[in-house]
Amino acid sequence: MRPLLVRLVRDSSVTALAVLVLLCCTVLASPARAADCSAGTLVTVVAHLDDDLLFVDPAINERLNAGWCITTVHLIGGANGADFAYVLTRERASRLAYARMAGVPDEWIESTVMIGGKPLHQMVLKAKPQIRLLEFRLPGGAVRGGRVPLGLLWEQHATLFTYPMNADGTGRVKYDRDSLSAALKPILAQASLIYTLNPDTVPFIEHPDHIFSARITRHVAQTLGHSVPIVYHVTYPTGNWPANLPSAEVQRKRDIVASYFSIDGSEWSHVFGEFQWNGNWIARRYAFADRTDRRVPDFQSQPIQLFNVASSACLTSPGPDETPTLEACTGLPAQQWRWEPLTVYPGNTRNAALVSVATSQCIAELDGHLVAQRCDQWDMAQRWTPWDFGIVYTPQRHCLGENGGKLMMRGCTALTTRFRWASTQHTQSNDLRLATAMYGDVGGTGEQSAVYVQRRHDGPGFDVYVASLAKAAAPALWYASAVPFDPRATAPSCGADALCFDSARFLLGDFDGDGKTDLMVITARKGGTAFWLLRSTGERFDAPRLWLQTDTTFRPDLTQQYVAGHFDATQRAGVLIAQRRAGAGLDFWFASSQGSTGSAPTLLAEARDMQQNADLLPVQSASRAANSRTSLVALENVDGKLALTTIASDGTRLNIGKRRFLPASFMPDFVKAATGVMHGNDGNTLFLFTPHFDETGEDASIDIATLDMGNAASAPLHATALRGLAWPDVSPAFVSDKLGTALVLYRRTDATLGEFYFTGGAPALTRYTYSPGNAFAPGAAQDLGKLPGLFSETVRIDRLAQ
Incomplete structure (x- = not known):
């Protein structure tokens, strides 16, 4: 890896004295030897400090083993409004995981570097300096609704302040949409290959932070002026999809992720399981590829199925103005659906309309029943929470499920697999x-x-x-x-x-x-x-x-x-x-x-x-x-x-x-x-x-x-x-x-x-x-x-x- 060019740019959030201190610390903390990046440079941009380990790897490790340089960017520090101590905890966990991935001691050179006019926290692995972690330390949003700072920045031009850049709790950095793009662009410009998460879905099918980090990455990558392969990774829904990683990779990945969670929460037993969130994602990597010179919008709606895990049946739209049913899966247009985003404040849980591909009608909940109607994004009866770890919330906050081969709606407590849904009929349940x-x-x-x-x-x-x-x-x-x-x-x-x-x-x-x-x-x-x-x-x-x-x-x-x-x-x-x-x-x-x-x-x-x-x-x-x-x-x-x-x-x-x-x-x-x-x-x-x-x-x-x-x-x-x-x-x-x-x-x-x-x-x-x-x-x-x-x-x- 060629040494990062440190650029001193006028920035209202960093004083001249602080810049000199940052430059001094950066130079003194530089690794003793430069990394050779002639094989290529992988830049991975994710939201949280475990997203790369859970959803992208083993693809990162494959490039590392092939002699590539590895730069991983975490946009979010901590999670869900946690304090600065938790930010440092997660970074320590990430360092341990990457050291285990590389098979070397957990010893790092930490420094603050200036990129695009903004200071970032950098961590370089001593024994393998081709591994570099860059921390933006932006505040995060919640998985189940509430304020989503990254979404506010990107969609409503809000201004955000990061967690501190200095260990003593000082050095917060201000970002808006333009300055965040300016800081990310020179990092992506070094990439031979870019990995990120899934931009083409709606909250809360995947974490809002996941989605916005991927949309920001795609948008900035499209401004590079040259073509780079970019790969998008599906996150939460893969937990009940068929495992698709080789067994040796699964065992290795469990070690790495368990090392991470031995620090972040000090609990790693769930990682060795196949029943709960983090453990479910270990044996899976689902991704789709593109190139940065293909200009696409921030969001592209993709048709999906709504597959009920217990009944092995699909949500079906029989015709205009009719009630949807559960039927044997056929793959026909009547069983294709879209979650269309609605005009809402980022973090609002009632954020999507359920639209039939066959009829272009929206499904509304009226008097305890579902019915197809002409779409009206301001109609509260058509506002769904699309998916949350397999649960679909109706506009009236009931949970959609199955009983005796029929659709049913009920309160969202004590749920069984009858209330679990997947976006494809190819799931772990029929593997x-x-x-x-x-x-x-x-x-x-x-x-x-x-x-x-x-x-x-x-x-x-x-x-x-x-x-x-x-x-x-x-x-x-x-x-x-x-x-x-x-x-x-x-x-x-x-x-x-x-x-x-x-x-x-x-x-x-x-x-x-x-x-x-x-x-x-x-x-x-x-x-x-x-x-x-x-x-x-x-x-x-x-x-x-x-x-x-x-x-x-x-x-x-x-x-x-x-x-x-x-x-x-x-x-x-x-x-x-x-x-x-x-x-x-x-x-x-x-x-x-x-x-x-x-x-x-x-x-x-x-x-x-x-x-x-x-x-x-x-x-x-x-x-x-x-x-x-x-x-x-x-x-x-x-x-x-x-x-x-x-x-x-x-x-x-x-x-x-x-x-x-x-x-x-x-x-x-x-x-x-x-x-x-x-x-x-x-x-x-x-x-x-x-x-x-x-x-x-x-x-x-x-x-x-x-x-x-x-x-x-x-x-x-x-x-x-x-x-x-x-x-x-x-x-x-x-x-x-x-x-x-x-x-x-x-x-x-x-x-x-x-x-x-x-x-x-x-x-x-x-x-x-x-x-x-x-x-x-x-x-x-x-x-x-x-x-x-x-x-x-x-x-x-x-x-x-x-």
């Missing part, structure tokens, strides 16, 4: 890559048990619980993988041979052939894949032992899915590796078990035409004979259609059958599948679980269809419906043991969610005993009770893509 409980005879008694992995909040480790499927009983802790977290460490918490939740995948199988089901944990290691065997003693899982270490040919980031099963002539379960081929298709490799170790993988089949998003379900013969082989059924999303392919095992090869498509009513994004035993079908029955959509007003339910896999001409048949359950809240499985065959639902209870929770709820188990016959007729529900912990903390990614 089919996710898995929950596994099932196996871990005790060797002939009875199946549920095995689930629970995140720990004291670090990135996990606990493994075993729950009975025979009766309601407290689950037993069978293994604890505590991984210490040190907020001041420079090395990753999940290095070496540590087993961490986000970077591991899990399988159950009798890998040593002793009649008891064992746990296999799969991680990246030494450029390849490590398979760790945790043997079952009948009462607990032993400490992990390295069962197999592969070379770099096999890596978790190339493996769509791992499946445990009997694919060879041994009586021990091995591991099938569905490896992505270069370009398209999958290769099926098999690591056979030698007992305490695994053999090098051998190729069983090449599926050149199979979609890389395939979901592989094991199918075991109903005979359960000693020499029975595990086969597979592959479910694929092919151009928006659900297809299935049977894959038979002969003990040495996998024989891939012909793909067939299911009816269009089975939408790939809304089908959960399981295989099980039905009378006369030798176990080759596929069960398809879909949300139930109708207009009967009945409670949320799940439709179950069956498909005879042994008959190539068979079609799915509706078998039954499960009432009182929401499709996103259940993970279905079929188990067979000495107690018989049963449908088991590992499910989230419809629990009250916390203020900033996107997900949550207690996990529970329900068993439906299967009655033999020609039709699937599950018996009465047997409630096996709630389980300790949170449902969302037992949900993990099992496949690379869906």
Whole structure:
């Protein structure tokens, strides 16, 4: 990085003497060596001192690792009118986080520099001077309404004073719209690439400070006179969108953000979770790109969907002057909406109109009902608070929700997932890559048990619980993988041979052939894949032992899915590796078990035409004979259609059958599948679980269809419906043991969610005993009770893509 040119410009807020002092301090505090920025300079402009860490990274770290210089600009100091001490606390937290990102000691050179005629607080990392943090220390606004100083400055030409620039509480700086632009412009002028937040939304979908910081950045960047790539990052709504970062990046990012919150609030346990605000954003980065030479207005309205998480349905406008409804999502214009900003004072919560793209009408609330009307921005009945951590507030300050497939409005206390909304139907609730409980005879008694992995909040480790499927009983802790977290460490918490939740995948199988089901944990290691065997003693899982270490040919980031099963002539379960081929298709490799170790993988089949998003379900013969082989059924999303392919095992090869498509009513994004035993079908029955959509007003339910896999001409048949359950809240499985065959639902209870929770709820188990016959007729529900912990903390990614 070339030394910043210090320009002394006449400024009414800084005396000549102060300028000389600032210049002196700047020169004396300059780093001992200049940074080399020849690879490029990334300038990131955000509002608060954690926005860059939560919403932009790991993109910052990627550029750092590529040798770029990193300048991060925080416009806001502190938050919500906090005092100056909190500003300094947040800056200290940011320094620790960036030092951890760089992997060096937390030692910085702090100074005050003049940029665009204004003094800014600068922090340069000693060991890596290419990292520079610039603090404007402007006052911040509130997330849920109230005064928004940055919005007043930008939209109403207000004048703001910053927090002090000096540690003794002196040196406040005055800004208006022009002077803020003048100070930001020379910083952006150094950029090879600009990152900022999302300018194209309305408060309070995202924090008002986020939006205005991004609009200011875009506006100033458009005045640079040359073209620079600029990338905008979505913030709050991503908390209930599907995770989209690689597992290794997620683990690294959790370390960095937890280091930050070890100072800012001294509480970092929520960072290792997936149930509450900061923790939800770690595994996600959603952004859209542009260039600075494309002139666009401060705000561009984008069509969205309003997707109800519990019902899996979309808000729909049937026609002009009609009442909106909830319908199955189709993507048609009737389900496209815009939040249009209204003329209001920045910080006013009733700040947006809900406009139908299909009719251009606004939705009003009249006498407790919603109705489409001609838009009138001065009509208070059309003024909404658009979104607040998944909650939509109506003009009369009710909360919009769902009950029995119908829209409802009620008071905003004790809300459940029925009142959670997303701006897209692709959400965490229908992310089919996710898995929950596994099932196996871990005790060797002939009875199946549920095995689930629970995140720990004291670090990135996990606990493994075993729950009975025979009766309601407290689950037993069978293994604890505590991984210490040190907020001041420079090395990753999940290095070496540590087993961490986000970077591991899990399988159950009798890998040593002793009649008891064992746990296999799969991680990246030494450029390849490590398979760790945790043997079952009948009462607990032993400490992990390295069962197999592969070379770099096999890596978790190339493996769509791992499946445990009997694919060879041994009586021990091995591991099938569905490896992505270069370009398209999958290769099926098999690591056979030698007992305490695994053999090098051998190729069983090449599926050149199979979609890389395939979901592989094991199918075991109903005979359960000693020499029975595990086969597979592959479910694929092919151009928006659900297809299935049977894959038979002969003990040495996998024989891939012909793909067939299911009816269009089975939408790939809304089908959960399981295989099980039905009378006369030798176990080759596929069960398809879909949300139930109708207009009967009945409670949320799940439709179950069956498909005879042994008959190539068979079609799915509706078998039954499960009432009182929401499709996103259940993970279905079929188990067979000495107690018989049963449908088991590992499910989230419809629990009250916390203020900033996107997900949550207690996990529970329900068993439906299967009655033999020609039709699937599950018996009465047997409630096996709630389980300790949170449902969302037992949900993990099992496949690379869906």
